[in-house]
Amino acid sequence: EYETYEPFPISDPEINIISENLIFDFSSYKEDVYPPVANVTANYVMKNVGEDRVVQLGLPVVSNYECLKDLKTRKIIANGEVIDPKIWIGPETKDYFRSDDVDFSDFVTTDYQILEGIEGTLYTANFDGSKLKLQYSTDNRFFIGENIGFIIDENEIEFRMGGYRSYYIYVIGPEVTVIDQAGAFDSIRLTGEEFIDYLARCYEDDVLAPYLFNYQLRQFQNSSQKTVEVQDILDNPRCFLLVYDVLLLGNSYANEVSTFYEVVGNFIRGYSIYRYDYYTQTAKKWVSFQNLHLTIIPPSIAPYLVADNYGLQKQDNGSYTAFLEKLPTEDFYFEISKIEKPYYVTWYIRNILFGIAYIIDYFLHHPVILVLSIILIILINAFFIYLAVVIIRKIIRRKKSNL
Known part of the structure; x- marks a missing residue:
């Protein structure tokens, strides 16, 4: 699951949104997929005040690593040109993009910073039931791989491996003393950059994983934590920003930008009701935003719109539409059901x-x-x-x- 927001300008705010046509289309939904998935298309007409220029547009997403792997290929079309995103990686907080003052200085960008001053020992094993007990100093920290349990005391830490076939522990800082072990372990001294290269190979992902683990190691380096678990890094929702370099024509109403992606609903209140959220408040960062056209084409399995906060009306063809001259103060949500009045x-x-x-x-x-x-x-x-x-x-x- 993930949260999707309206795009907004990062590098230059002097852009006006003349209109947006936002469509949630369930017509291609396959009933063996649960819950119903909407194909979302957002078509924008933008006016660039001034000369032709390249503007960085950001599309915020709150997601975890596994979900974002599917989203990283999300493209936009600007004036007929298909543009791939760069990925910026940020903190683990769900309310970050909803604040009025968003600061991207802590995000790891495509040109991420080299990890300086990090060196440690990488321990690896390949057998269930392996155990490793270490004596450590105050300068040591532990970057712990998946499916590894641990008990940490003031000067000792014990790791137990189970449920997986490839285990790794990166002990940052000076070399430690092995007190006890069961199973065969290999060890090698690596810098932070070399460890990130190892993780990219381990997860067979040299596009997203290096930036994610780079960000986490930087945060870990500057915190008071003694341990961090890779499972949390992969599973916990965090802020991602898909960044697009878009060429906009100067003083023209002809700039057309379209985004395409999927939105998954949440099951609520009963077996037949699904809720979809779309966070619009990031659009306040444009100079102006007007003329929002909304369309929902519901799936056959849930053809009724039973709740929304933008006043959509049913049309003869079964779709629901609304037109708003200005951006509402509330984020958009809607609920669909297979029953017209399911609540009571x-x-x-x-x-x-x-x-x-x-x-x-x-x-x-x-x-x-x-x-x-x-x-x-x-x-x-x-x-x-x-x-x-x-x-x-x-x-x-x-x-x-x-x-």
């Missing part, structure tokens, strides 16, 4: 049936509690019946005494 029908009935099924299943697996519950219900009913009989007798006696 499907959702509540489903919950009631689920509750009944849960109770039945619970009692079937706990027969003693079932018997005790039945006895308790009988006793409670008997009590209320007895109470009702007593009350009725008193009423009859009062009526007879009055006669």
Whole structure:
């Protein structure tokens, strides 16, 4: 999963958005893919105030490494020219691009900085159940590969390998003392740059992995952490910026820029409802933004738009559209469903049936509690019946005494 935002200018803010045509098209959705995936097309008409110039456009994405590997080939078309992105890598925070003041000085760009002053020992092994116990000093730090558990004390750290076939531990700083080990380990002294080259080969990725691990080693070098786990680096969402160098014609309304990508929804509220978010607030960084045309072409499996915050209206062909003269203050979201009004029908009935099924299943697996519950219900009913009989007798006696 990943979050996608409106593109914005990085190098030059003197660009006006005359119009945007934003389309979420599910028509090619295959029902064996879950949840429904939308093909998104965003067509922009831009005006460049001044002479012809190359402008850097940034397309923010919050994602993890695995998802971004699929996104790194995302292209845009500017005035008929296909442009590949450069990738800038930033911190692990989901709210970074939503702030009013975005600073890219900490991002690792295509021309990333050489890692200076980092040197360490790389330990590698290829057997499950391997164990390595080291005695370390205050100057050591540990860059720990996947599927390696560890216990760290004040002066000792123990690693245990399991569930994988290729293990590595990069011990930054002076050489350490091996206290105990089980299994065969190879070791070699490497600089930070040499270690990044090793990781690129290890993950068979010389495009994205070197920049990601370069960024993380720089952050690790400047922090007080003793350990960092590669699994977290690969899995945790972080900020990426796809950067495009776009030639825009001067003083012209004819600049057309289009982006193409896929957006995956989130399953919410019930089995038939999917939510899609599109973060528009980064578009505030343009000089002006106007004339937003929105279109949603829903999939056959979920043809109904049941909620949105931009006021889309259904058309005769089954699509939903809206036109907004200015950029709204809220980010855009919409929800689709296979049922036109699912909230008070499907959702509540489903919950009631689920509750009944849960109770039945619970009692079937706990027969003693079932018997005790039945006895308790009988006793409670008997009590209320007895109470009702007593009350009725008193009423009859009062009526007879009055006669």
